Amino acid sequence: MAHVSPVTGHYVTFEIDGDEYKVFYLENGSGRPLVCQHTAGCHNHQWRYLLEDREITDQYRVIAYDLVRHGKTDPPSTREWWKEEYLLTADFYTRFIVSFCDALELQDPIFMGCSFGGNEALQLAYKHPDRFAGIVSLEGADYSPGFFLDWWQHTHANAAQVCASGVWDLMAPQSPDRDRWATWFYYSQGAEAFRGDLYFYSVDHDLRGSLADIDGERCPLVLLTGEYDYLTTPEDSRRTASQIRGAEFVEMEGIGHFPMSENYPVFRNYVIPALERLEERIADSAARAASHPGPGPEAPTSGPTA
Amino acid sequence: MSSQNPDQWAEAFRRAVDSDTELRAHGREYTCSYLLDMDEHQVAVDIYKGKVDEVAFDPGPLDRRYQFAVRASAETWRQFSEPTPAPMYHGIWAATFRRDMRLEGDVLVMMQNLRCFTRNLELLRHVGVPV
Numbered sequence: 001m002a003h004v005s006p007v008t009g010h011y012v013t014f015e016i017d018g019d020e021y022k023v024f025y026l027e028n029g030s031g032r033p034l035v036c037q038h039t040a041g042c043h044n045h046q047w048r049y050l051l052e053d054r055e056i057t058d059q060y061r062v063i064a065y066d067l068v069r070h071g072k073t074d075p076p077s078t079r080e081w082w083k084e085e086y087l088l089t090a091d092f093y094t095r096f097i098v099s100f101c102d103a104l105e106l107q108d109p110i111f112m113g114c115s116f117g118g119n120e121a122l123q124l125a126y127k128h129p130d131r132f133a134g135i136v137s138l139e140g141a142d143y144s145p146g147f148f149l150d151w152w153q154h155t156h157a158n159a160a161q162v163c164a165s166g167v168w169d170l171m172a173p174q175s176p177d178r179d180r181w182a183t184w185f186y187y188s189q190g191a192e193a194f195r196g197d198l199y200f201y202s203v204d205h206d207l208r209g210s211l212a213d214i215d216g217e218r219c220p221l222v223l224l225t226g227e228y229d230y231l232t233t234p235e236d237s238r239r240t241a242s243q244i245r246g247a248e249f250v251e252m253e254g255i256g257h258f259p260m261s262e263n264y265p266v267f268r269n270y271v272i273p274a275l276e277r278l279e280e281r282i283a284d285s286a287a288r289a290a291s292h293p294g295p296g297p298e299a300p301t302s303g304p305t306a
Numbered sequence: 307m308s309s310q311n312p313d314q315w316a317e318a319f320r321r322a323v324d325s326d327t328e329l330r331a332h333g334r335e336y337t338c339s340y341l342l343d344m345d346e347h348q349v350a351v352d353i354y355k356g357k358v359d360e361v362a363f364d365p366g367p368l369d370r371r372y373q374f375a376v377r378a379s380a381e382t383w384r385q386f387s388e389p390t391p392a393p394m395y396h397g398i399w400a401a402t403f404r405r406d407m408r409l410e411g412d413v414l415v416m417m418q419n420l421r422c423f424t425r426n427l428e429l430l431r432h433v434g435v436p437v
Contacts, residue, residue, distance in 0.1 A: 227393045
């Protein structure tokens, strides 16, 4: 019999502000939920290798969803969305992810997002540190201007090719052709969402001046950024991490802005230790809380700065 | 830097474009004219239906018309054309955002041809640059 992947697909339906969202997600594995957010204008196939990595799925229930308007998650059927300009806001994006986790009744998940998902990871650390056991921000920073461009939807150009080839340079030239072209292929499918996603990425997401209010001890946070990322450079992520108490940053060599999709063998050498580090810190945090019970979950924990 | 003289380089560039598998598969409508300004030298290129129509090396001030230009220092072009370029020299977007490369002229034409133009310039990693 031909090989059948253990990855399964499901839909879950929930409401936000009276609108109904039927959200598609792929999942595999068991253990702590590891909730994975794809990049702007893309979909959950970017996580195709991680979803089948036994070293990870033996410990985690990996859940990779399609954000609304991406992949198999349609725009809400309850809205005349075709009459609106799509502009993703930090407020909606954050509520969508928390609602998704609530709908699946996920307990103590780790959130991992890349690019606009890496920026959103910082928003979650800022606004919902108690909903997540830990957070991984890939290619994320406090602010990332410059990519909210009309070229992504220009009526006189082939938007599919502009989006796909417009992000080509975000990948490292040494990443395998097969996986760079798979990532290109995904990007040729998402042109109608890409520009609106980048409204969040380059405009609405702005945590400059707020990083000191993020507590990377209370909700352990790791940032990973590839050296070939020209949009959110390693310097951007390093600067961001340096201003967040308890945050840790690791630069990934020989890889770019889509690490899980463009070169998984390189990425896993970084993400597995990052998850191990998060688990250590989550356990330390729990031990501290048990030995020094505080007044409640809103109280910041104390401890050494990583 | 390519060790070829200008005529040899132009011919190598033409052969690389005209025989490229990707451009043959996807470049039926790839048509535009552009200038590569490498500071020490300029190259004006006409592409018609996926193949090189003409290459002009160091054209005179009013010799050529072109739709868009990619300008950068000779050093940036040398880095760009390395077989495995260093970060921030690895593409026209990267070098424009983070180094001294500039995209000028009718950038819409570049966007209309972006997939093929990107591949076209990556062939410089096989041909080399004349600076």
